[in-house]
Amino acid sequence: MALLGVNIDHVATVRQARRTDEPDPVWAAAEAELGGADGITFHLREDRRHINDRDARLLRETVSVKLNMEMAIAPEIVDIACDLKPAQVCLVPERREEVTTEGGLDVIAHRSRIRKAVKRLADCGVVASAFIEPVDDQINASAEAGFHAVELWTGGYAHARAPSEVSERLAALARGIETARRVGLIVHGGHGLTYRNIAPVAELPGFTEFNIGHSIISRAVFVGVREAVRLMKDLLVRHAPPG
Numbered sequence: 387m388a389l390l391g392v393n394i395d396h397v398a399t400v401r402q403a404r405r406t407d408e409p410d411p412v413w414a415a416a417e418a419e420l421g422g423a424d425g426i427t428f429h430l431r432e433d434r435r436h437i438n439d440r441d442a443r444l445l446r447e448t449v450s451v452k453l454n455m456e457m458a459i460a461p462e463i464v465d466i467a468c469d470l471k472p473a474q475v476c477l478v479p480e481r482r483e484e485v486t487t488e489g490g491l492d493v494i495a496h497r498s499r500i501r502k503a504v505k506r507l508a509d510c511g512v513v514a515s516a517f518i519e520p521v522d523d524q525i526n527a528s529a530e531a532g533f534h535a536v537e538l539w540t541g542g543y544a545h546a547r548a549p550s551e552v553s554e555r556l557a558a559l560a561r562g563i564e565t566a567r568r569v570g571l572i573v574h575g576g577h578g579l580t581y582r583n584i585a586p587v588a589e590l591p592g593f594t595e596f597n598i599g600h601s602i603i604s605r606a607v608f609v610g611v612r613e614a615v616r617l618m619k620d621l622l623v624r625h626a627p628p629g
């Protein structure tokens with residue numbers, strides 16, 4: 387069954403709406419662990435719009451499950467990752483004007499910068515996953531760049547409305563998993579996954595980790611972080627592929 391990484395950025399977003407000290411994403415991480423999270427994911431953006439350096443440091447000190455840091459390939463952030471040494475980083479594209487990460491990293495277009503960042507991280511003992519679209523060329527380029535894993539962008543599936551498009555996006559994810567495994571990559575999934583749309587993705591064999599943020603934190607507003615995580619974890623258990 388795939389592990390559940392809970393992205394706690396949105397808790398920091400609420401805090402930053404008032405530039406105060408609550409709600410604390412570090413508390414949210416502890417609550418997520420109590421709800422059964424297998425991992426905690428956070429994105430230290432260059433503009434520090436939600437998670438800040440203090441959060442990153444405290445998460446590193448207090449999280450007892452897998453800590454996954456999403457980050458751009460900016461040298462300043464690579465330095466911080468090398469210092470922090472999370473269990474894993476996930477390299478993502480980052481644009482200041484975006485509301486959230488939109489689509490995957492273009493590993494082909496930024497091949498040489500990405501290769502350098504992955505090498506630098508590896509030299510510091512940090513493994514890296516690439517957040518990419520489920521496209522063969524990007525998957526192959528990720529393997530060549532030295533990533534140990536890819537996180538396949540599930541946003542295309544999540545945003546699809548017509549049943550034919552939903553099926554096509556699911557098929558693309560299944561093909562992506564196959565290609566990635568063939569070239570020796572571990573396969574994660576994330577973006578736009580919700581309580582309503584997780585089942586068909588969870589049922590695909592091959593995903594070892596999902597990173598889910600917005601839907602869980604939205605549910606947590608009504609039922610609390612611990613219960614929201616428990617409910618998502620329960621769906622992953624119920625819809626785990628056989629075997």
Ligand code: PXP
Nearest residue numbers: 487517576577578597598599600
């Ligand atoms: N995975 C990656 C790489 C992301 O950038 C994000 C969004 O920060 C997520 C997963 C979580 O996406 P969502 O908040 O839509 O669940």
